[in-house]
Amino acid sequence: MAGKLKLSEVRGDVRVGSAGTGTGAIHAIKDVDADGRNVPYCPTRTKTPLRSWGQAHEQKPHLELCIKCSKLVPTGPVEIAEEQVSIPGLNRTVTRRVAKPVTGTAEEKTETDAMAAKNAPMKKAEQEKAAEEIRADIERLRSLIAEGKDDSAKELAEGINAAIPKITGTGAAAIKAKLRAEAEKAEKDAKKAKADAKKPTDAKGSKKDPEIVVKGTQDFMKAEGVPDRIVAAAEKVKEVAAQKFARGKEVAEAIFDIRTHILDKDDDPDLTARSDQAKKAASAVYDAVLKGLPEEGTDETADIIREAIGDIKKDVRNAMTDVVVGYVRALDQETPETLEERKRFAKALDAYPDLKPSEAVFKHYEEAGKALPKQTRAEIAKATREKKALERKKVEDAVKAGELSEEEAAETLGGGTTEEKSPKEKRAAYLQRMKNSWKKHVKEIKAIENAEEQEEALDELTALLSTLRKELKA
Numbered sequence: 001m002a003g004k005l006k007l008s009e010v011r012g013d014v015r016v017g018s019a020g021t022g023t024g025a026i027h028a029i030k031d032v033d034a035d036g037r038n039v040p041y042c043p044t045r046t047k048t049p050l051r052s053w054g055q056a057h058e059q060k061p062h063l064e065l066c067i068k069c070s071k072l073v074p075t076g077p078v079e080i081a082e083e084q085v086s087i088p089g090l091n092r093t094v095t096r097r098v099a100k101p102v103t104g105t106a107e108e109k110t111e112t113d114a115m116a117a118k119n120a121p122m123k124k125a126e127q128e129k130a131a132e133e134i135r136a137d138i139e140r141l142r143s144l145i146a147e148g149k150d151d152s153a154k155e156l157a158e159g160i161n162a163a164i165p166k167i168t169g170t171g172a173a174a175i176k177a178k179l180r181a182e183a184e185k186a187e188k189d190a191k192k193a194k195a196d197a198k199k200p201t202d203a204k205g206s207k208k209d210p211e212i213v214v215k216g217t218q219d220f221m222k223a224e225g226v227p228d229r230i231v232a233a234a235e236k237v238k239e240v241a242a243q244k245f246a247r248g249k250e251v252a253e254a255i256f257d258i259r260t261h262i263l264d265k266d267d268d269p270d271l272t273a274r275s276d277q278a279k280k281a282a283s284a285v286y287d288a289v290l291k292g293l294p295e296e297g298t299d300e301t302a303d304i305i306r307e308a309i310g311d312i313k314k315d316v317r318n319a320m321t322d323v324v325v326g327y328v329r330a331l332d333q334e335t336p337e338t339l340e341e342r343k344r345f346a347k348a349l350d351a352y353p354d355l356k357p358s359e360a361v362f363k364h365y366e367e368a369g370k371a372l373p374k375q376t377r378a379e380i381a382k383a384t385r386e387k388k389a390l391e392r393k394k395v396e397d398a399v400k401a402g403e404l405s406e407e408e409a410a411e412t413l414g415g416g417t418t419e420e421k422s423p424k425e426k427r428a429a430y431l432q433r434m435k436n437s438w439k440k441h442v443k444e445i446k447a448i449e450n451a452e453e454q455e456e457a458l459d460e461l462t463a464l465l466s467t468l469r470k471e472l473k474a
Helices: 067-072 106-119 124-146 150-166 172-197 226-259 276-290 300-330 336-351 357-367 377-400 406-412 423-446 451-473
Strands: 015-019 027-032 038-040 050-055 078-087 092-101
Touching (some): 027 050, 027 067, 038 050, 050 336, 124 150, 150 172, 172 226, 226 276, 226 300, 276 300, 336 357, 377 406
Antiparallel strands (some): 078 092
């Protein structure tokens, strides 16, 4: 989503973390309050305490910070120093790399601040001003093309293409897409108009082929403003879809956090809600939402909530696989919070000490007959695509080898017709397979280098022909 910083862009000494199980939104930690709770840079407040993962430079660089923290967290270079840290309870020390911000001179700070201001997300007024300047250049581009100043037009077009990506901030993707479409259309229309002006005319000065006037839109892509609006609408669909999935995942993470505190019959955290108590806990969440709502039809907001519950439950079910997989994989992280979280799975870790924590948990649950998902939905979809591609190749090879007809191949791959073939069509397909298989076998026999083996194989085929003739006459 536009506006989010990756952890690699956050100043390395800033602590980051998340609430609950560690699979929720990542926040930058600004301070610690009087009760010892971590306080994020953004105004978000969570019921579950915010757990620190450590400094930003220690985390996976591709992870993204919450959008509100991204606007407030400091960025810039850091110095990395090493220090010895003792691990409580293990009687040992390890070397820890600690990041400290680079102070620099006053001149360097001024330059850094200026660069930060330059790279800050644009506000709406700044976006509009930048777009207005680019549109002015687009109009100039039309004039240059019409005047035949190709070199100047090319240079200006390159400048426009370089200026568009510099627009940042909320909604920038749609603005940039629209400007690109406008620039492309302006250049295309100007070149077409110039070419049309050079077409030969008749003696009276009119075009040889008079234009036939047709009412109504004949091509929606040529309608004024439609291509731009299609691009903008497509961007909006992507944005809404991403937001919908993100909201479903947030609810799934909250419900999953409840599961980690409920034990199944084996005294393991009920991560997949197999127990009756885990199911009732999830139902209690939705019941709490509906409880106390005004009577149906008396409050618009309440009615919207009632209608949305079903979709939210579906989104939660879709996202839960990713949440479970992400949670178990996160147990491999070496952070104080993760070490504490691993205590919930002491039995699994004790049973498989040679495995990574995540692998031990997966193995333990599988052996207990309550296997956990090991792949995210995206990973499952990728594996399915690869499997289908492999099956398709096998079928195509079988068709080339004459082992399958094209009709049978289509049916095998699920794309064939379901219409019943006539007896004649069935015989024709069967004979074709026989011919293909026969030719292939004869070719293989002729490739045998040993003369005796080759003669023996040919005799077997001849004997088969004799047997077939007898069966046909019977």
